[in-house]
Amino acid sequence: MMRTILIWVIKLTAVIILLQTLFFKFTGASESIYIFSTLGVEPYGRIGSGIIELIASLLILIPRTTLIGALLGLVTMFGAILSHFTILGIEVQNDGGFLFVLAIITFICCFILVHINRNKISSLVRLKI
Template identity: 65%
Template sequence: MKSSLVTWLLRIVVAVILLQTLYFKFTGAEESIYIFTTLGMEPYGRIGSGIAELVASILIIYPRTTWLGALIGLGVMIGAIASHLLVLGIEVQNDRGTLFILAVITFICCSLLVYQNKNKIYNLLKLKF
């Protein structure tokens, strides 16, 4: 029971963080446009990462596909964290590092979900096609 509760909390945290950023990405909020313009990826990077985050969120919530959503979430968050560390900086437009912190929290939660589902991933990799 305890493990199941922790798993659901991790899923919900990731889904809420990823889903709440979609509004800003899909509506073309000033902050999102600034970030992706700075990265040289506006508008395709903004919309593409939003779609990847939407797919990851849906997959994470559904227990049978949590592992896949968590892997996608890890990939997106590696990109976000690297962008902050290498180009944008921790603080973007006076946000006090909020976006960076949310990316790190999401990365950690996705990592834990991948670890919890490592047997499913391993068994999938063992399949012979």
């Protein structure tokens, strides 16, 4: 029971962070445009990453597809963290590192979900003939 509650807290933490950033990406908020322009992938990177994060969020919430969603979230957040380290910097437009911290938290939540569901990985890569 307690384990189930903890797993749902981890899932919801990742999903809430992923979904709340979609508003800024899909409405073309100045912060999002700045980030993706700095990365040289505006607007396609902004909208594309938003779509991927939306799909990841939905998949995380469905128990059968949690592993796939968590893997998508993990890869996406790895890209975000790498972008902060290499191009953007930890602090973006005087946010005090807030977006970086959100990316780290989401990465950790997705990592935990992948770890919890690691026994399902073989079924993802198994080819059925």
